[in-house]
Amino acid sequence: MDEDPPQRRKFPAGLAHLGLGEVEREVPSSEPPPLGPNASLQHIGRSPERWDARAKVTGAARYTVDVSLPGMLHAAVLRSPWPHACLRAIDLSRAAAAPGVRAVLELAEPLIPGEAPLLRYVGQPVAAVAAETPELAQAALQQIEVRYEPLPFTVDFGHARQPDAPAVYRTTELDKVPSATLPASASVYPLAGNVLGPERRGSRGDAAAGFAQAEVTVEATYHTPVQTHCCMEPHAVVASWHADGLDVWMSTQFTAGVRAQFARQFGLPLARVRVRADAIGGGFGSKSRMGVYGSAAAALSRLAGAPVRLVHQRDEEQMDAGNRPSSEQRLRIAARRDGTLTAISLHSYGSAGIAFGAGVGNVAAAMYDCPGLEAVHHDVFTHTGPACAMRGPGNTQGAFALEQSIDELAAKLDLDPLVLRDRIDPSQVRREERRIGAARIGWTRRHAPGAGTGTVRRGIGMAQSLWPANVQTNAACEVRLWRDGTVEVLSSVQDIGTGVGTVLAQVVAEELGLTPQDIHIRIGDTEYPSGPPSYGSRTTASITPPARTAAWRVRETLLRSVAAAWKVDPQSLVLGGRSVQLRGDAQRRLAWNEATAMLRTDRISATAGRADDYAGFRIRSGDAAIALNDLGGVQFAEVEVDTESGVIRVLRVVAVHDCGRPIHPAQIESQVQGGVLMGISFALMEERIMDPHTGWMLNPNLIDYKFAGPRDTPAIEVVLLEYYQGQSASDAYGISEPANIATAAAIANAVYNATGVRFRALPMTPAAVLETLGAAARRT
Amino acid sequence: MSCADRNGDSSGIAGPGPLPLVLDVNGTQHQIMVEPRTTLAEALRGPLGLTGTKIACNHGACSTCTVWLDGTPVAACSVLAVEVEGQRITTIEGLAQPGSLHPVQEAFIAHDAVQCGFCTPGLVLSCAALLARNPHPDRSDIESAISGHLCRCGTYPHVIEAMLDLSTRQDPDHG
Numbered sequence: 001m002d003e004d005p006p007q008r009r010k011f012p013a014g015l016a017h018l019g020l021g022e023v024e025r026e027v028p029s030s031e032p033p034p035l036g037p038n039a040s041l042q043h044i045g046r047s048p049e050r051w052d053a054r055a056k057v058t059g060a061a062r063y064t065v066d067v068s069l070p071g072m073l074h075a076a077v078l079r080s081p082w083p084h085a086c087l088r089a090i091d092l093s094r095a096a097a098a099p100g101v102r103a104v105l106e107l108a109e110p111l112i113p114g115e116a117p118l119l120r121y122v123g124q125p126v127a128a129v130a131a132e133t134p135e136l137a138q139a140a141l142q143q144i145e146v147r148y149e150p151l152p153f154t155v156d157f158g159h160a161r162q163p164d165a166p167a168v169y170r171t172t173e174l175d176k177v178p179s180a181t182l183p184a185s186a187s188v189y190p191l192a193g194n195v196l197g198p199e200r201r202g203s204r205g206d207a208a209a210g211f212a213q214a215e216v217t218v219e220a221t222y223h224t225p226v227q228t229h230c231c232m233e234p235h236a237v238v239a240s241w242h243a244d245g246l247d248v249w250m251s252t253q254f255t256a257g258v259r260a261q262f263a264r265q266f267g268l269p270l271a272r273v274r275v276r277a278d279a280i281g282g283g284f285g286s287k288s289r290m291g292v293y294g295s296a297a298a299a300l301s302r303l304a305g306a307p308v309r310l311v312h313q314r315d316e317e318q319m320d321a322g323n324r325p326s327s328e329q330r331l332r333i334a335a336r337r338d339g340t341l342t343a344i345s346l347h348s349y350g351s352a353g354i355a356f357g358a359g360v361g362n363v364a365a366a367m368y369d370c371p372g373l374e375a376v377h378h379d380v381f382t383h384t385g386p387a388c389a390m391r392g393p394g395n396t397q398g399a400f401a402l403e404q405s406i407d408e409l410a411a412k413l414d415l416d417p418l419v420l421r422d423r424i425d426p427s428q429v430r431r432e433e434r435r436i437g438a439a440r441i442g443w444t445r446r447h448a449p450g451a452g453t454g455t456v457r458r459g460i461g462m463a464q465s466l467w468p469a470n471v472q473t474n475a476a477c478e479v480r481l482w483r484d485g486t487v488e489v490l491s492s493v494q495d496i497g498t499g500v501g502t503v504l505a506q507v508v509a510e511e512l513g514l515t516p517q518d519i520h521i522r523i524g525d526t527e528y529p530s531g532p533p534s535y536g537s538r539t540t541a542s543i544t545p546p547a548r549t550a551a552w553r554v555r556e557t558l559l560r561s562v563a564a565a566w567k568v569d570p571q572s573l574v575l576g577g578r579s580v581q582l583r584g585d586a587q588r589r590l591a592w593n594e595a596t597a598m599l600r601t602d603r604i605s606a607t608a609g610r611a612d613d614y615a616g617f618r619i620r621s622g623d624a625a626i627a628l629n630d631l632g633g634v635q636f637a638e639v640e641v642d643t644e645s646g647v648i649r650v651l652r653v654v655a656v657h658d659c660g661r662p663i664h665p666a667q668i669e670s671q672v673q674g675g676v677l678m679g680i681s682f683a684l685m686e687e688r689i690m691d692p693h694t695g696w697m698l699n700p701n702l703i704d705y706k707f708a709g710p711r712d713t714p715a716i717e718v719v720l721l722e723y724y725q726g727q728s729a730s731d732a733y734g735i736s737e738p739a740n741i742a743t744a745a746a747i748a749n750a751v752y753n754a755t756g757v758r759f760r761a762l763p764m765t766p767a768a769v770l771e772t773l774g775a776a777a778r779r780t
Numbered sequence: 781m782s783c784a785d786r787n788g789d790s791s792g793i794a795g796p797g798p799l800p801l802v803l804d805v806n807g808t809q810h811q812i813m814v815e816p817r818t819t820l821a822e823a824l825r826g827p828l829g830l831t832g833t834k835i836a837c838n839h840g841a842c843s844t845c846t847v848w849l850d851g852t853p854v855a856a857c858s859v860l861a862v863e864v865e866g867q868r869i870t871t872i873e874g875l876a877q878p879g880s881l882h883p884v885q886e887a888f889i890a891h892d893a894v895q896c897g898f899c900t901p902g903l904v905l906s907c908a909a910l911l912a913r914n915p916h917p918d919r920s921d922i923e924s925a926i927s928g929h930l931c932r933c934g935t936y937p938h939v940i941e942a943m944l945d946l947s948t949r950q951d952p953d954h955g
């Protein structure tokens with residue numbers, strides 16, 4: 001695209017609070033000039049009103065569940081009541097003839113063509129109907145006649161690993177097994193019973209030699225449960241076939257991605273599928289794909305010749321909308337007396353239900369300097385709903401084990417956990433985060449583990465985050481400038497609650513000398529240039545550089561128009577404060593809309609794609625890339641443990657985070673608070689409970705499935721570093737997931753500090769606390 | 781039962797077919813036809829087109845669907861439309877005059893107490909009801925007024941901050 005030679009340019013670099021230096025980068029000349037640090041800017045780094053806050057506080061915001069089209073039908077889904085069954089026969093004819101029914105559809109399909117379909121979890125879609133009202137659709141489900149042949153099943157992660165456990169899959173079916181995370185095939189791993197693997201993840205050096213050299217070793221097994229996403233807006237889709245193709249409204253984290261899936265599924269060109277998402281009521285990893293519900297709505301719409309709305313009820317949402325896989329991690333860490341790590345061994349198991357990809361991330365492999373690593377993972381299939389990505393997938397489970405083990409190692413070495421980390425953590429950013437967080441929480445107040453007495457004991461603990469700084473290179477943004485001065489920014493990128501629309505307005509306003517309120521935000525529609533997904537903490541990193549680049553190109557065109565009219569050099573024009581001025585001549589000044597009135601055409605436009613990070617990426621695969629430096633984050637928690645009731649109260653969390661250049665501190669603070677709260681819930685409350693006798697989820701609602709409410713909310717203090725690396729036109733990265741990864745481990749370390757007892761399994765419910773404390777007391 | 785007669789048959793039993801109903805919503809009387817099993821939340825979102833009232837759990841666990849009945853917050857998913865005839869119903873659309881914002885809405889915006897926003901209308905209504913009965917709530921009053929609300933995005937800290945800000949303002953007469 002760019003024929004001009006690259007240019008060497010200087011960028012601000014380093015941590016702002018320590019004083020900035022400069023870094024020189026070779027940059028394509030098609031890139032905008034380096035952006036100064038936030039202190040030198042008007043809008044970036046400040047916190048203007050969230051772009052859609054007004055619509056959201058007044059109830060005007062339109063979510064997918066609010067979309068109502070003329071003639072729209074309502075779908076309902078018949079779901080398997082059996083955790084494992086063969087679908088012997090199904091007859092949809094009576095349902096098709098039921099009052100108000102306009103289309104019926106079978107959804108159960110065999111993995112191997114020609115065989116009878118197998119149902120593998122309670123809640124798996126069997127068939128769907130579309131009817132004139134939701135009530136008629138529900139009633140018609142009763143008219144579907146199904147003959148199931150129930151089969152033996154296993155829903156328990158431990159039981160499923162036994163050699164005699166009923167098998168979820170045969171080896172011949174492995175290439176059809178859904179992946180919980182990135183597209184991948186399970187068939188590259190051996191399958192024994194329900195155990196898939198081994199998958200060797202990031203082994204390096206000679207771990208055995210590292211253990212032989214060790215002067216101190218810690219070893220323990222950690223368990224984390226299945227967590228469900230609990231988006232407040234359930235999964236929802238409205239699909240409408242028409243002569244030209246398919247229109248979809250969907251509560252999704254990736255409009256452009258699901259458009260591609262719909263196009264592939266229904267054999268349509270990309271240009272004939274349009275996916276829209278105005279407001280989206282949360283996603284947390286679970287709304288990234290078309291899904292069975294999405295393709296069912298589209299297929300029913302085609303059959304019925306009318307738009308079809310399909311919205312999960314809460315129990316469907318809990319049973320069949322994804323979840324965070326369970327984990328069991330056996331972690332051994334070896335070190336010398338001075339704390340230097342010599343080897344880490346991590347043997348993990350995880351169950352993503354009928355899906356695979358239940359790994360525990362890369363924290364053990366990447367957080368600390370350690371020459372020897374052996375990481376082996378096995379997936380375990382169970383007859384439960386498929387898992388998918390959930391806020392910090394893998395690393396959240398992994399950090400729970402790793403950060404407690406490092407804490408334990410510190411205790412064994414008689415080192416302060418912060419001192420040990422200063423020795424073994426190569427990240428200078430996290431070092432700074434530890435220093436700031438320790439001062440904030442009052443780390444010096446921390447007593448020796450278990451030194452507290454009395455019924456209610458207090459403790460302080462900390463833990464660290466690590467998450468790849470993800471970037472989507474297939475991410476584009478258009479900026480339009482109209483002759484009347486109107487500015488629009490357009491991308492299919494969607495706002496799932498992160499505030500990306502505000503961030504786009506800030507970046508464009510900064511470049512054009514306007515205010516964020518001046519910028520019209522047009523997002524969440526695949527008619528606009530394809531934006532990135534809202535997952536992997538990659539949205540801001542991916543879309544803000546092209547937004548700034550497009551705005552800069554529009555600005556250059558505008559300045560050339562003015563310069564031509566004035567017969568001056570465009571370089572001599574200054575744009576800012578809603579005006580264009582000739583440098584050093586206050587008389588030659590145009591208001592913004594006087595300047596734009598000089599445009600030759602009604603509207604000019606520029607579209608830019610995400611350029612590579614200026615110093616390159618560490619990894620690139622398809623549309624996704626990972627930046628050179630990971631995201632960090634360090635969290636401190638202060639807790640109170642009631643040793644009689646077993647209740648743990650989190651009193652305070654100090655969360656110190658980095659995300660490159662922070663663009664909107666208030667929205668980032670909101671993200672961090674949300675991540676911390678989800679981490680508190682994961683630590684203390686959340687667990688999908690399966691009935692081993694029926695295979696049903698016992699808490700598929702928001703009464704028995706608990707997550708943190710206002711009363712469980714501690715004081716959460718967020719400290720944000722400004723970290724410049726000169727890597728892109730915005731130099732911004734993400735925040736959502738690092739904010740969640742460390743929390744449960746920080747709480748567990750604080751509970752250890754309070755009680756002197758290690759909690760190696762989540763959730764730390766009152767019953768579990770009493771049991772663990774009781775067992776510890778009996779041991780001593 | 782008052783609604784039985786309106787069913788137009790002599791059985792004395794209402795429904796299951798649609799019944800005519802008059803609901804007083806945001807100061808206007810609306811005549812609608814709904815089945816007796818229709819919840820207030822469904823009636824508001826469906827026939828009345830007031831989709832600012834959101835349904836998240838539909839079983840009384842999350843308060844997302846909060847509206848006011850005679851000024852008191854209730855979960856509209858757990859009340860039948862036929863039960864509330866004659867009561868004053870206020871939804872998020874009717875909290876402030878069109879084109880203007882209630883102080884709670886302004887404070888939510890100022891403190892970024894909104895993320896995905898799905899739980900927000902309900903939270904705004906509970907907070908506004910609190911302010912109407914107690915212009916100077918403290919943290920504990922606020923926590924108790926919103927204790928039934930679930931927000932998966934985790935806006936509670938900013939909601940509490942927004943309310944404390946309103947609580948300490950000089951002019952408290954905005955509830």
Ligand code: FES
Nearest residue numbers: 836838840843857
């Ligand atoms: S939707 Fe009514 S309480 Fe949850």
Ligand code: FES
Nearest residue numbers: 896897931932933
């Ligand atoms: S803002 Fe998303 S659920 Fe509350």
